[in-house]
Amino acid sequence: MDDIAQGVIQAVDLIVTLNPDIMQIAALSLFISLSATCVAALIAIPIGSLIHFQDFYGKRALIILIQTLYSVPTVVVGLVIYLLISRSGPLGFLGLLFTPEGMILGQTVLIIPIITGLVISALSGVDKSISDTLVALGATGSQKILQILKEARYAILSAVVLGFGRAIAEVGVAMMIGGNIRGFTRVLTTAITLETGMGEFGRSIALGIILLALALIVVVILNIITSGLSHDTQVIAGGPSG
């Protein structure tokens, strides 16, 4: 009980005094996970759209596979990426192992499935009558797709937020690919693991609070953006009834 109370007091102190060590870790976490989220979104949104708008054999199976990958253990992704980018691996020449860039790669791979899958659901959520209306109004294929993406943007945004959440909270990839090198690849989650192991509960709690706060800030910002957008266009299905 004493540990916890002291830990909290120390944590507050570390945060209030903007402890440079802790701030550097937090900044790096944010940088890596946001980068991974951006890269993953740039890949996953087009792929998700492609899967949604194209009809092909095995589409259902592919979607199920993608959904299965939502819950792939981070350490498995860590292992696969490790094998790929380690010195003897096929991508070893890139020298990515134990670098922030390597961690970005790992987290990107980790969250592509979840963003892709949720983008597909987001697009499926747009009523067919909207697609028909757009086509009937003379939209080309790409004009239609663009408009439907626009209509699904809240759901797509939440897909990206969820992706970010998974990225910033994971330990497996950060530990295995980053190696928890102090001042270079140490991020919030790996730091918490280390500090807890060393009995530095105050630092652990401080890092935990920051981790939660970062998640909160990102979600709040996205919510502000979303509510700002809601004054703009949003398609609703159906019309008069009764």
Added chain:
Amino acid sequence: MIRIERLTKKFGEKETVKETDLEIRKGEIFTFIGPSGSGKTTLIRLIDLLDWPTSGTIFFDGIDTSGTEQVRLAVRRRMGMVFQKPAVLNTTVAKNVAFGLKFRGVPEEEMQRKVRGALELVGLPHFTDRKAVTLSGGEMQRVALARAMVTEPEVLLLDEPTANLDPVSADLIENLIHGINKRFGTTIIMSTHDMIQGQRLADRIGVIMDGRLVQTGSAGEIFYQPKGKAIARFVGIDAIPGGVVTENRQGHALIRVKDICFEALTDLQVGQRAALYIRPEEVTLTPADVSPAKSSMRNQLFGRIKKIQPSGPFVRITVDCGFSLTALITRRSCTELGFAAGSNVLGGVKATAIHVLPDDEGQAHQ
């Protein structure tokens, strides 16, 4: 304007549109009528090139539309479509209406001018900045109409445009459709299950039953000379007694139904079976105890009222005179004449008001 050749659309095993041939003329209002699920929507969607037919071809102004998507897009952009349930974008009314123009790359200034024009056309000029989702069903449908008309289409397609509207809004939409046709000469193709609407608006009507275009003609032809019992029942004729021609003098025939002889006009020969299509509005009823007034009615028959069904300001009275005869009279006359179930009445039908067709079905039953 539009020529449809042997058009068929299958969904799995089910044929929703069957081998349909049709020519729609420039500038006319053509209405498909038929029961729900008969394939009207499918056919309209095929004409708007939203779906591909399983087989057959649609020619638009001579252009074969089974070509590339590019050709189809170009043709589709010459048409406007209003769906039964309009999908309205949750933005201002003006932005909703501008979509078609935006897709066509129309410059901003021209776009605003045209949007204003289209909103004036549907009587919503002050609605530009209103949120589309706050509109009533009728207003939404008018916005959908403005959105379709803003691109000045040569053909306007409407799928059951008033099916979900109250009578006043429906009337407004009907007047708009009529006005658009007269003012711009827009060819209009619409579908409805409301026969009265079909009759009111259409230059020509196509009756669709079970995916097949079973009869095409003017409202008069469809309503007074239906080709077959299914169409007749759909357009409100439910008394179709069957009989045998016993005499025919230059088209003026006597047809025996049970023990009653009808006079009617037909070319059917003596001995042939005939079905007598009698519209309920053409049947007059008088109380049987009142001595029959002098009347030009050639066909007078006694019967007993079986059923009285109210139908708006009218009542539909089923009379048993050995077979069922239906009469449509006003509620007021029904009360004044003191009709009730069981009353004995005298029914009258003019010889010219009976539409006679060969009765194949009757023979099959016997």
